[in-house]
Amino acid sequence: MVAVRxxxxxxxxxxxxxITRDVYVREDISISRGRxxxxxxxxxxxxxxxxxxxxxxxxxxxxxxxxYGRIGRNTPxxxxxxxxxxxxxxxxxxxxxxxxxxxxxxxxVYTPIEAAGILRRLNASSSxxxxxxxxxxxxxGPSAYWPLTDGxxxxxxxxxxxxxxxxxxxxxxxxxxxxxxxxxxxxxxLEPVATLPDKVPRGVFRGYILPGHRPQWWAAEFxxxxxxxxxxxxxxxxxxxxxxxxxxxxxxxxxxxTRTLFVSYFRADDSDARTTVLRQNIAAPQVFEDDTAxxxxxxxxxNQGGTAWRVCxxxxxxxxxxxxxxxxxxxxxxxxxxxPDDDMAAPASLGxxxxxxxxxxxxxxxxxxxxxxxxxxxAGQRIIRVCEExxxxxxxxGDPDDTQLVGAQQMTSPLDxxxxxxxxxxxxxHEDRAEPRLVYRTNRSxxxxxxxxxxxxx
Numbered sequence: 001m002v003a004v005r006x007x008x009x010x011x012x013x014x015x016x017x018x019i020t021r022d023v024y025v026r027e028d029i030s031i032s033r034g035r036x037x038x039x040x041x042x043x044x045x046x047x048x049x050x051x052x053x054x055x056x057x058x059x060x061x062x063x064x065x066x067x068y069g070r071i072g073r074n075t076p077x078x079x080x081x082x083x084x085x086x087x088x089x090x091x092x093x094x095x096x097x098x099x100x101x102x103x104x105x106x107x108x109v110y111t112p113i114e115a116a117g118i119l120r121r122l123n124a125s126s127s128x129x130x131x132x133x134x135x136x137x138x139x140x141g142p143s144a145y146w147p148l149t150d151g152x153x154x155x156x157x158x159x160x161x162x163x164x165x166x167x168x169x170x171x172x173x174x175x176x177x178x179x180x181x182x183x184x185x186x187x188x189x190l191e192p193v194a195t196l197p198d199k200v201p202r203g204v205f206r207g208y209i210l211p212g213h214r215p216q217w218w219a220a221e222f223x224x225x226x227x228x229x230x231x232x233x234x235x236x237x238x239x240x241x242x243x244x245x246x247x248x249x250x251x252x253x254x255x256x257x258t259r260t261l262f263v264s265y266f267r268a269d270d271s272d273a274r275t276t277v278l279r280q281n282i283a284a285p286q287v288f289e290d291d292t293a294x295x296x297x298x299x300x301x302x303n304q305g306g307t308a309w310r311v312c313x314x315x316x317x318x319x320x321x322x323x324x325x326x327x328x329x330x331x332x333x334x335x336x337x338x339x340p341d342d343d344m345a346a347p348a349s350l351g352x353x354x355x356x357x358x359x360x361x362x363x364x365x366x367x368x369x370x371x372x373x374x375x376x377x378x379a380g381q382r383i384i385r386v387c388e389e390x391x392x393x394x395x396x397x398g399d400p401d402d403t404q405l406v407g408a409q410q411m412t413s414p415l416d417x418x419x420x421x422x423x424x425x426x427x428x429x430h431e432d433r434a435e436p437r438l439v440y441r442t443n444r445s446x447x448x449x450x451x452x453x454x455x456x457x458x
Contacts (some may be wrong), residue, residue: 007087008049009312010095011076011436012067022057024050024110027313029079032090033117033431035379042430047079048217049404053100053111060098065352073097076436089434093117117431118392118438129417132289132409134160135389137354140362143213149191152182157205162355179205184225184349186293189373189408192350193223193293196337200347202397206334209355209367214238214329217358222368225293228254228348233298237328243269248328252298252311256345259285263298263311267322274329278309279319279395287313293349295371297364298304302327315368330355369437371401379425382406383418383440390414393437398445405425 008023008125009016017195026399033045056062060072074094081088103111129135134147144162157166157179168179176199185192197203220235232253241247249266262280267273287294297312307327310320334354339345374382380400387394392414400427403425418438422429426443 005082006103007082009078009080010067010071011078012070014176016407019051022052024052026050027112031079033091033433034051041310044123045093045117045431045433046093047077047093047115047118049113050080051111051113052109054107054109056114058098058111059100071095071098074121074235077113080433091115091117092432092436094121094436098122098348103158106425112293117322118436119431122392122413122418124254124394129249129386129409129411129414130440133190133352133370136362137352139203140366141360142354143215143218143357144209146207146221146353147191147352150181150194154181154414157207159207159230162210164208164210166207166353168197168203168205170197170200171278173334180260180347184293184351186223186225186351186371187373189410193225193349193426195226195349196339196347198347201337201340204334204336205350206332207331207353208332213355214331215355215357215359216327216329217300218330218334219297219356219358219361220236220295220330221295221354221356221364223295223351223371224254224287225289225345225349225351227256227288227346229256229337229345230254231256231335231337231348233296233299234334234336235300235330236332236334238331241269241354242394243271244253245269246324250298250300250309252296254348256288256289257342257439259283259288260315261311261319263289263309263319263321265325268324276323278290278321278323282311283327284313286317289363290346295353295364295368297367299358300327301358312364315363315365317364373410375408377403379403379406379421379427380440380442382409384419386414386417386421387438393435394440395432395437396442398427398442400442402444 008020010019023078027050029049031047041182051058057065059065071302077093077095079091081090086176095113095115098111098227100111128175137145139340146157146159146166148157150157177200180195182192183195232251235250239247241243244268246267251264253262261284263281264275294314300307300309307323307325310317335350378401380396380403384400406424418429428441431440432439
């Protein structure tokens with residue numbers, strides 16, 4: 001008769017450590033997993049057992065414990081069964097707490113632990129995800145990022161990375177008017193962004209890029225909504241404003257009467273200043289609609305001692321050129337506006353100002369996909385992407401591309417996003433028994449070859 005032996009391990013210092021000898025056999029190891037009766041989703045797996053803690057080994061705050069500072073909340077634990085030469089995993093999860101217990105004599109010190117699979121932690125996280133666009137930008141590693149999705153009562157435009165608080169320079173008589181925060185709805189799956197101050201015909205909104213976050217080859221991305229006026233988005237390059245080190249600025253301009261864009265370059269030293277219009281009358285009527293927003297990119301790269309530039313709108317390149325001026329890193333972005341009283345112009349809305357290192361930046365069409373909530377991606381790819389963004393290891397059984405298409409990703413909890421994708425495909429999202437990770441079995445992979453063959457004959 002083949003002997004069966006239980007193996008219990010803790011993840012300590014990045015390695016699985018055998019603690020089976022400290023597991024009390026007077027108490028059963030209880031494991032549950034799978035779906036409850038009539039349940040539509042897989043519940044978190046659970047495991048309960050009792051550890052001998054006379055030596056204080058399993059007291060996380062005990063400095064004499066060999067595991068001091070290395071175990072605590074959410075320490076991984078694994079239970080397996082050794083059957084002959086086979087090691088069969090039965091449970092893997094995380095220990096939520098290490099409660100000390102002892103009998104009346106004080107001699108029997110023990111720790112009953114309750115472990116649960118990683119679905120428990122996802123269930124406990126009721127906080128909604130940031131939008132698909134914010135998450136994509138942060139995951140892609142920008143040099144600097146101002147989402148401008150601050151709440152309606154905010155006072156400042158806080159960056160998420162690489163810059164100082166963006167601020168306004170505008171004055172209407174003696175009254176300084178603030179940005180209109182959270183006033184422009186991009187889409188139901190995105191946070192609202194800010195609109196420029198009302199009844200302030202002229203002004204500038206600017207953000208400073210920190211040293212160390214200023215790439216030589218840069219791309220500035222932003223979302224602009226509404227008609228606007230005679231506006232321009234600019235990038236001021238590093239420079240002292242002297243003859244040997246002039247001030248240089250790039251502009252992507254908006255001309256609302258002609259519904260066109262233009263690109264210009266400004267250069268000034270202590271005795272001279274001039275602006276060169278590099279391209280004008282770039283037809284873009286769609287970007288001047290009242291209630292629409294679009295994704296813009298102005299990119300400048302070193303090229304043959306000069307600067308190669310291009311402009312993209314909604315993921316597509318619409319203008320490009322070469323300037324015989326050296327490429328410089330940016331130090332500040334700004335949005336300069338003039339809204340005349342002409343019954344056409346209105347303050348534009350602005351959001352998601354991002355500075356990329358052009359050598360590693362995502363393609364403009366990838367940004368557009370995130371802007372649209374990754375609508376029409378497959379359920380399998382959504383599960384993979386969201387798990388990567390959330391730091392959750394996942395294995396997909398089956399072809400993730402051979403799964404159902406899903407709609408725009410909503411701003412709900414991570415588990416809700418994953419569960420919605422699994423439900424759309426009809427697959428099963430569950431926990432791995434051997435490693436602390438999720439497993440998604442696609443609907444297609446649930447059928448064996450015979451069933452597929454029979455389906456084809458009917």
